[in-house]
Amino acid sequence: MTLAASPLAPAGFPDLPPVAGVKLATAAAGIRKNNRADLLVAELAPGTSVAGTLTRSLCPAAPVEWCRRVLDQGDRGARALVCNSGNANAFTGKAGEVSTELTALAVASGLEVPVDSVLVASTGLIGEPMPDEKITAAVPPLLDNLQPSGAHGWKDAAEAIRTTDTFAKGSFAPVNGTDATIVGIAKGSGMIAPDMATMLGFLFTDLAVAPDILQDSLTAAVNRSFNRITVDSDTSTNDTVLLFATGSGSTDPITSTSDPRLDDFQAALNNVTLDLAQQIIRDGEGATKFVAVKVTGAVSEDSAAVIAKSIADSPLVKTALAAGDANWGRVVMAVGKAGQPANRDRLAIWIGPEQVAESGSVLDGYRESVATEHLAQHEVEIMVDVGVGEHQATVWTCDLTHGYIEINAGYRT
């Protein structure tokens, strides 16, 4: 099945700058059909530190468990990332663990680096045996093609990790006050409801950042970006976000949480992760609308996020959005089922610029025509004040259309 690009896709892949200390190469190893690129290796300079967030699924894929072990070693550093698409190596038992180890070993021996400095990620079908012999055969010639990162290499890398994505996803931000930059690529389109993790996202900076600080920065960024999106409420077995800091740039290392540059680094990281997360929503399976759901007046930010997700995950809200129907009663339903503190009789609702309800019932003079006009756009916003506190959160989602059914009734066949 070939999918047309999402109507919400950006105009094109961004022109991403090189990141010092990162070399890239891709290959068609034959895991995906039609000889499409399906293997990516990123070589990382000595001294690169790494941070990661991984799926909380209790049935995680073998490469997720591999990454967890590598990350748990602390600050031993990372020297390479290898990622295949076409096969998730999930629910593949002992054989899947061996496949992951063989993949890491092939890269480690080719680059002459420790095997536990190689991060591994996989995405694609769940439960199919992993054809690791195709990877180990493809790795040596691929390593010969490693090139310093740059616009062309980033685009190829983002293409190689796609599955049902209709466009490649990349983003970058300079770190203000330094010469450093952050570049990220990501994939994801369905099975998107990350929980303390995401689909695949790989971030690279030429800053040097101490591993514990790097991890805290990544966790903070992910919590307000990848963890605030949902396409279909389904959480993947393979969600992985990795952030590599090569230290190969000209900027001095960040080794203390009191370093004044840390705020700028966090801001740049937040920008890149949020842009990538929103690109995943723009490529949500079957999506025709990009939807921001903002909840205010909650008892905590977490509570606001749970209520916003309840709205964003509701099939009835999402089908109404697909139809451009200002069916705010379904928003009330979704607030009610969220199980979080909310005062029904103080609830207020906005659809785009139009206030629909206040104090728990429809507003006098509510103009449904204005709400409907807003919902006819590709970018829409729903806001709910739940009337019990001062905290807020925004979750991004897409509508639920015939396209979603079409794609997911046909993915395997």
Add this chain to the structure above:
Amino acid sequence: MTLAASPLAPAGFPDLPPVAGVKLATAAAGIRKNNRADLLVAELAPGTSVAGTLTRSLCPAAPVEWCRRVLDQGDRGARALVCNSGNANAFTGKAGEVSTELTALAVASGLEVPVDSVLVASTGLIGEPMPDEKITAAVPPLLDNLQPSGAHGWKDAAEAIRTTDTFAKGSFAPVNGTDATIVGIAKGSGMIAPDMATMLGFLFTDLAVAPDILQDSLTAAVNRSFNRITVDSDTSTNDTVLLFATGSGSTDPITSTSDPRLDDFQAALNNVTLDLAQQIIRDGEGATKFVAVKVTGAVSEDSAAVIAKSIADSPLVKTALAAGDANWGRVVMAVGKAGQPANRDRLAIWIGPEQVAESGSVLDGYRESVATEHLAQHEVEIMVDVGVGEHQATVWTCDLTHGYIEINAGYRT
């Protein structure tokens, strides 16, 4: 929009027996379009006891709050039920509370019974002002038409409470060892993910049962029937199940939990509630398959039910079922996201008669053709053993099809 009957619909409405002590009448009050019946009153004999389970939504409709107050009075008894379709009287603020009270008052004064002995239920659109003047105008002539319950009256009653349902739902069971019977009617098709409650379900028995025993029996029955179904993971603002025991039959009252007839009563009640719950799934919006998801080997029955619901709620599992695709990898994903104890490396999966996986990976000799053949039927079963305990639960659901999108992108307009 007129919907064709679900392909999973029963052959016809069952021939329901009269229940002594219950009189019925319906009318077209003009709340629904096209002059369809939209108002039901059931008059109950003096001495009728009542039990109920209501939605846990934090944004409940006004009639739900009314019922909660009536039920909380304890054993004062019930003399009437009034239910309208076409308007849910949810998120209607103070005006909605007044509408509910006016509705109860109209019935109470016509029947000359206490207002707090009248149970009220509403179903239909959320957030629209309730046209209570149509109800209060329709009640007096309707009360003149009250007739002892019987096959014709039950069918009319079940028709009057329908909204997007494509068929009327009724069931009954005799209580073994007594002359008594239990009759139930229900409605529901979308916004179905009851949590300690359900869509509308009304149950009647001519037994006399003490209210506290009646409530315990109802709670037990609902927990394994209405609370084990899901169409779309969306929980209604109006879910209400009421069980009335008129005591008008010839059988002596049940006043003690050691009464030997209680087991037979519970068994009959379980049969009726499970039959009605499964009829709701057979009428799931857009459904083409009736799906039983059984989870075994869990640490508790509740844990098994949570895992089964995670599978039954997954849009990716449900779209695969719509396509008849034996995509068991999505089942693994849904087990993993449930957040309940499960041992990935001891997981076993069956699709109908065919075992797909054992010990955490695909079974040698798994025949996908047999699984696919099973999934081509209208009635399918998925079974998962999660390998950590001795407990099990079954949840019933339906597939997710273009029909669901079609119905819910058009319901209001």
